[in-house]
Amino acid sequence: MPKSIPRTYSRYTHDALSLLAGLIQTARKQRKLTVHEVAERAGISRGLLQRIEKGNPKCEIGVVFEVAAILGIQLFDAEPTVLSRYVGQIRETLALLPKSIRHRTTAVDDDF
Numbered sequence: 061m062p063k064s065i066p067r068t069y070s071r072y073t074h075d076a077l078s079l080l081a082g083l084i085q086t087a088r089k090q091r092k093l094t095v096h097e098v099a100e101r102a103g104i105s106r107g108l109l110q111r112i113e114k115g116n117p118k119c120e121i122g123v124v125f126e127v128a129a130i131l132g133i134q135l136f137d138a139e140p141t142v143l144s145r146y147v148g149q150i151r152e153t154l155a156l157l158p159k160s161i162r163h164r165t166t167a168v169d170d171d172f
Contacts, residue, residue, distance in 0.1 A: 069117050080124065080135075081115035087131035088113075102127050 069077075088098050099109040104123055112119050112127055128135055136143055 067117075073117065074115070077115035077117055080128070081113050083133050084124075084127055084131060085113040087128075087133055091131065093131075098127065098130065101130050 088095070095106050095109050095113075099106045102109070102123065104127075108119065108123065109127065112124055125135065136146075138146060
């Protein structure tokens with residue numbers, strides 16, 4: 061069985077994770093909520109919430125977003141209605157773009 065190569069993350073990714081982890085932990089403590097209370101509301105284990113608060117990059121993004129939402133952390137600089145409009149605009153843009161990108165694998169023989 062081949063050994064897996066450990067995943068590396070950029071400095072930017074680590075900084076973003078640290079920032080979000082700090083925001084989550086700060087919001088939880090300011091609301092005087094325990095790790096157990098937030099984990100229960102989010103439907104996750106205490107251990108997973110602790111990993112989120114440490115900025116572990118292997119935590120599922122949907123769970124992290126849900127914890128942030130429960131604690132009232134605004135992840136994007138937009139109100140929910142504006143965010144919904146942005147989602148609609150992105151979907152319209154994606155509908156106009158090709159569904160997949162393929163590079164040509166065969167060389168064109170243009171020697172006449």
